[in-house]
Amino acid sequence: MLLFALSVGPVLILLHGIYVADRYEKEPVRNMLRYVFFGGLFCIPAAIIELVILEGLGFGRLDNPGVSLISFVAAMFLGVALVEEFGKRAVLYFCAKRDGNVNEPFDWIVYSVSVALGFALVENLLYVYQGGAATGILRAFTAVPEHALCGTFMGDRLARAAYLENIDAPAGEVRYERRMSIIEPALWHGFYDSLALGAKNSASNGYETLGAVLAASLLVLIIIQWVLGFMRIRMQQRRALDGGRIPPILISRKFL
Numbered sequence: 639m640l641l642f643a644l645s646v647g648p649v650l651i652l653l654h655g656i657y658v659a660d661r662y663e664k665e666p667v668r669n670m671l672r673y674v675f676f677g678g679l680f681c682i683p684a685a686i687i688e689l690v691i692l693e694g695l696g697f698g699r700l701d702n703p704g705v706s707l708i709s710f711v712a713a714m715f716l717g718v719a720l721v722e723e724f725g726k727r728a729v730l731y732f733c734a735k736r737d738g739n740v741n742e743p744f745d746w747i748v749y750s751v752s753v754a755l756g757f758a759l760v761e762n763l764l765y766v767y768q769g770g771a772a773t774g775i776l777r778a779f780t781a782v783p784e785h786a787l788c789g790t791f792m793g794d795r796l797a798r799a800a801y802l803e804n805i806d807a808p809a810g811e812v813r814y815e816r817r818m819s820i821i822e823p824a825l826w827h828g829f830y831d832s833l834a835l836g837a838k839n840s841a842s843n844g845y846e847t848l849g850a851v852l853a854a855s856l857l858v859l860i861i862i863q864w865v866l867g868f869m870r871i872r873m874q875q876r877r878a879l880d881g882g883r884i885p886p887i888l889i890s891r892k893f894l
Contacts, residue, residue, distance in 0.1 A: 644774030645766040648782040649759045656751045656786070659871050662878045665739055670752045673733050677756025680725050681764075684757070687725075691717045714835065715828035723788060723824040726753050730792070743800040744878045747793030747871065754789030758782045780860065784830050787863045788823035794870040795819035801877060829859055 657670065692713055730753045734740045740749065762782055766774040799815035833856040841849035 640771060641766050641774060642763075644771060644778065645762045646759065648778040649755045649762065652783065652786045653752065653755050656748055656790075659875070660744055660748050661875060662744075663742060665745060665748050669737070669739050670748065673730070673749045673752035674756035674759065676729050676733055677726060677753035678760040679756075680729050680753075681757050681760035684722050684725050688718055688721050691721065710836070711828075711832055714831040715824070718831055719827035720820075720824045722757070723792065723827055724820055726750070726757060726789070726823075727792060727820050729753050730796075742878055743797035743804075744874045746796035746800060747790055747874060750793030750796065751786050751789035754785040754792070755782075758785035761785075780834065780856070784827070784860065784863070787860075787867045788827050790867045790870060791826060792819045792823045794874060795822060797874050797877075826863060830856065833859060 653670065653674065657664065657667070730746075730750055733753070734746075734749060737749075739745065758781065762774070762777055765777060765781075795815050795818045799812050799819070802812045802815060833852050837849045837852035837856060839849075840846075840852060
């Protein structure tokens with residue numbers, strides 16, 4: 639029960655947080671859980687896709703000290719981060735395509751975070767039951783919030799695209815925001831994975847100083863993401879207060 643609580647608790651706390659942040663038109667909890675469910679379903683296929691890509695590119699085990707720095711970073715960004723964020727984006731659009739509850743730009747943040755936390759939930763269960771309570775505590779302050787923050791950045795970009803489309807902005811600006819809804823979270827995710835696994839590998843291979851530097855850099859990265867995440871949410875809250883409702887079909891039909 640302790641491991642289960644450590645796995646699920648952080649996800650529920652962050653899910654409640656984004657629910658509270660949606661101040662002006664709350665989304666149905668049952669609908670949010672639907673996005674969480676489908677986000678969780680994607681976790682297993684993502685792991686398989688990542689394994690195939692990494693093996694296909696010849697990266698092999700990323701904790702092998704023989705892996706070059708370039709290969710390691712490329713694997714983190716292309717073989718892991720991009721796969722996961724693109725998949726979350728696809729799940730989000732699959733769920734939102736005919737969802738009448740998606741009727742204002744801020745909804746993209748709510749449901750994007752919900753998908754990300756569904757993915758984080760399944761991933762957390764796998765890691766915590768394998769690594770124990772210490773792993774659960776560490777991930778509660780690192781990996782789980784990272785998924786939620788990447789979901790925030792993805793949702794913010796989609797909210798911007800929805801807003802721009804609603805005010806008849808140039809189509810190029812709308813497409814840019816939609817594409818950045820994959821690129822930006824993938825970049826953040828890639829930096830996080832590179833620092834986290836790099837710190838772990840360095841420490842386990844006897845490079846304690848390098849491991850400590852990378853761990854400290856990871857902490858700084860997470861703090862920066864939290865600050866930016868709060869700023870993005872506040873911006874979208876102000877926009878919602880000013881009146882950002884748009885027809886659901888307008889923001890749920892297009893992918894790129």
